[in-house]
Amino acid sequence: MELDFSNIKVVGFDADDTLWVNETYFREAEEKFAALLENYETKNKVDQELFKMEMNNLELYGYGIKGFMLSMIESAMELSNNNVPPETITEILNLGKEMITRPVELLQGVEEVLQKLARKYRLIVLTKGDLLDQERKLERSGLTRYFHHVEVLSDKKEENYKNLLDHLEIKTNEFLMIGNSLKSDVLPIMNIGAKAVHVPFHTTWAHEHIAPEEHDNSHLTLNTLSEILKYLE
Structure with a gap:
């Protein structure tokens, strides 16, 4: 044209x-997040619920990694019926920190x-x-x-x-x-x-x-x- x-x-x-590069790292983090919750839900369900949570939280947190981290934590709590162990929450936080500090x-x-x-x-x-x-x-x-x-x-x-x-x-x-x-x-x-x-x-x-x-x-x-x-x- x-x-x-x-x-x-x-x-x-x-x-x-x-x-x-940016979005690639979010997809990689989503893969790792789904693996952390494999004892609670299928990967497809985890992906769907995380996206819903991100959309629900968009007005509160805006765009970016920090909002994504908070949505992962909230999704983990919901999908596990608040049974997700503290160690998993720590791993989720580390996923976000890895994204922030990547070259x-x-x-x-x-x-x-x-x-x-x-x-x-x-x-x-x-x-x-x-x-x-x-x-x-x-x-x-x-x-x-x-x-x-x-x-x-x-x-x-x-x-x-x-x-x-x-x-x-x-x-x-x-x-x-x-x-x-x-x-x-x-x-x-x-x-x-x-x-x-x-x-x-x-x-x-x-x-x-x-x-x-x-x-x-x-x-x-x-x-x-x-x-x-x-x-x-």
Whole structure:
């Protein structure tokens, strides 16, 4: 699809699964969590109940590893009828701590893209999740120097984007968002009159899935982040 990006002055990047690996680690933790509860329920049941718990807790805890840890603990209590031993709770906490302390794994081509685009555009990070964790990951990534601004949003809805762009004095017709989620990074951006590029990641959280009829494919979809250089350089 050919789109006109000639007016673009500011490029926003999602962080998790756009700049670095994230969702893969949640799936690995879910596998280990199900194994810890195998004496109480099947893996499929554990997965289903954990997801329900995450959705129920989203308004309380928001996005991120810490909320995920709390939802795992609460699910373990419910699925075991409050019989899960303290040692298992400790193991669940350790799962979350392992996720928090993991080295940041940049996706292929990320630094090259940022190096080249930073010469011409103002680059910002627009992500959601736990503030401390996202700041920590950005620092460990070594990418901080490429960005003029970093914003950790409580959510990525039209209002969140519009308020931020207004605050940063960025015109919607001069803004391009790049991310892996149609639901969070593409559709709300297009709905406020800005442009968006979708770079899918091989693993996507169920909460971010949308039905095909919910979008019209009027956005640009790339196989890798590096391909954006053909449109912006």
